[in-house]
Amino acid sequence: MMETVRRWRSDWRFPTGVLCAYRFFSTVKPLDPFSVPYLTGPDKNLTTEQVSNDIFPVWSYSYLCVLVPVFLLTDWLRYKPVVVLQCVALFINTAMLLWTESVGAMQASRFVLGVAAACGVATSSYIYSIIDEKWYWKATSYCGSAKHLGYMLGSALGQLLVSFNLITYDNILVLTLALIAVALLASLLLPTPRQSMFFRHRRAARRTSRDASITQEHNIQAQQIYTVESETVRQPQSDARNEEEENVSKCEDQTKKDGRVLLQMWRDILDCYSSRRLLYWSVWWILATVGFNHMGGYSQVLWENVAPSRNNSVYNGGVEAVSHLLGAAVAYGVGFADINWEVRGQPVLSVCTGLVGATLFLMTFINNIWICYASYVVCCCMETLSMTVATYQIAADLSTERYALVFGANTFAALTLQNIMTSIVVDSEGLGLDIVVQFIIYSSYFTAIAIAFALHALWWTTRSGNKELKPLDNNETELNPDPTLSEPKLKSVKN
Template sequence: MEAVKRWWAGWGYPTTLLCIYGFLSTVKPLEPFFITYLTGPDKNLTTQQVTNQILPVWTYSYLLVLVPVFLLTDWLRYKPVVMLQCVSLLVTTAMLLSLQGVAAMQAMQAFYGVVTASEVAYFSYIYSVVEVDKYRKATSYCRSVQLLGYTVGSVIGQLLVSFNLMSYHYILVFTLVLTTIALLTSCFLPMPQKSMFFHRKPPPVVQEVPGKCTDGTQNNPNISLEESEGGTCDSAGRGREGEVKAAEGCGQVLLQLGRDFLQCYTSRQLLYWSLWWALATCGYNQTVNYVQLLWEHVQPYQNFTIYNGGVEAVSNLFGATTAYGIGFMQVNWAQWGELTLGGFSWLGAASLFLMTFTGNIWACYTGYVIFKCVYMLLITIAMFQIAADLSMERYALIFGVNNFGALVLQTIITSVVVDTGGLGLAIIPQFIIYSSYFTVIAILFSLRGVFTIWKVRQNHEKPTTAKKNLCSPDYLESEF
């Protein structure tokens, strides 16, 4: 009983509330049928309007607010932005429920861009209120309940639609109720007293020893990796106390982030993994955003009982199982990782080509499940490889930069391929481009993977990552 009290008084209370929030905010029964709702009698929009005029707005909005929200999240210490995310989700759902026309749906997509940009607050919050040794468990719980929420929402939506138990209108009303409860839950989250960049707590002051780093940085989660690994000494052996004060102003924080950015991306291995992350995430987002339009093209909903919700639920569960299984595989990812990225990218490209050229909806569904599982598998490997030896501050930076890079690429593709101001292509030509895009990724990383293995064998040694810091000078010197 005493252990339960300590858990609840410590990290248990905020983690539980955040998990409840994460679950309720991700149960979206209408999401697998979003395109059907827009093109059906409720909104009476055409497929071309949805494809070329409405959906691209989300990408532009997301790109516009991502960086400001990222900085605002840390400055406001997470909780206000978590609440902002829920309020934006309420506005999005209410607009989807009550408004009509292309302009209104474009505005709705703009608000949804704020929702997705605010996702960083959800995962950053927990690191400010729990101890370092609880990071993995807390992250696991929060990610798991989100996946559970998406899965439950997809299953509920499929059951309600298949058995005609509730119209799309009342499904949205149900979603509004859940989102309102999520907002109320977020109000009870404790306010963090520190953050990763703007509100760091300084390390304890200790007497300096000439020629050595001050050890006040040891085991301090608020100090970046170069500081905690002994990189905080200058040539005279003095600790760089000035860097602790970098969180005092926005300009200083940005300068520190810039230094961390340059130092981390000097590592070739981190650069290659990050490049795959950005490229693949861009293609994945485009595919997921427009796949319902492909399904509608292959099998119009008027002639078929659609199973979009069931397919999303199955793909989420299989994807989670695949990603979970990676943790039990003993593979030298530093040597074989890039070839793995290339090899499985071929499978992802093949599944996209199957989806594009098949006339069978079940084959299209199967291709989507395979594609999603492949992405979940590879992104888990990439995230693990990048995060293994980075401090939380630097991982947050790399995470943000990689996603920003993916979003910039996605914006370019959307503006050129999808938007009416560009080519304004129909759904089949779009998916031919997405399939070809993943083929290029597969070629690049297959070649790079073969080169890495050849180079290792030439040197008669295997590269390791477990004991090396991806941003350290020693690691950079050992890079080929």
């Protein structure tokens, strides 16, 4: 019986199923689409300016501050403790929203939420350290579907509860706490990986080899003790001193190993970005992530400005549910599209980014909440399409270790740029601009990205179309390939 349970737990279905349950229950957040109405309503009685300029920016700052330490701890602690930490942070954030009221307390809750967001690196990479590589695609699909389903059902549930006035906002938070408690239980059931990708890579094999050598050494010592009586006399003080020196030596060796790991990670990052194609897609991913984070984070503030929740019915949850549903359909459809994304990807990115810029202009200047809702849905679909294509292009030639490194570096760069924009445009310590002016800047930002990458796509297409014919020694000809496509694939340097 125990052997059957052990086999079941070691199968790829068990950790995948538990992680899917965790991601589902941790993302069912019925109050998220109504966070601005909740904070500006009678429950908290804050102003829209306080929410937009004083409270919301804290999330971006905390996310950036803890991202690198959490990334390193995730690998060092082998994922599971950081997954549990994320769930605990979500619980604390929800509890603070429920039982505190001041601006400072709301800022603290946003800081904790930023810590939870940074811990997302553990949930997104955990499954790759626990299952066999042949199951990566299925596990990724299942976990991603569970996440989108959680967001969609949470938004739809929140809309139903608010529209029919079934329970109060505070009771919705109590329900969220119960769901997070279920997610916490699921996180505790996750098996701990035997090795991580960097610091403890193949640690078990090294330990086995070391234990074997120690056992052999002890056997030799025992034989010597048995055959040579003089060696049976031990010197306790000498043994203690040798043991202390051995422990110090082990600590120094571990420090050197960790330093070599960090150096190797840095070299891997530089090697990855030496590819022009990967660099191109990464730059777009970084710039677009900044814009999409601002759009998603402050859309509710714009909607509150257009149609205050105190005087109008709010359908934020329904809009979020539709956005996630259509986004999942778009992501699913991309996988079946018979398109050469290496050739068509750049024009698609330019068109999608340009549509987002135009839609944000429409959302900003047409003072109609339904236009705002429809524009938001369009922007989310364009975000899903373009980010799916870009993510695929970045990850296509990367090993699992390099995938984590490159996207970690891209995320750090995006958060750095996002914090710069937040501190200048949004934060009350900076310009503290009105929400309408903010969205004018966001729409202009996307338009500028679209123009820049459209020009690059035009240049690249023209250059590819004017390939020169190069004579060969046998009087045949071949096309001189584009240098951006002739670089060696990164897969050739996988570990």
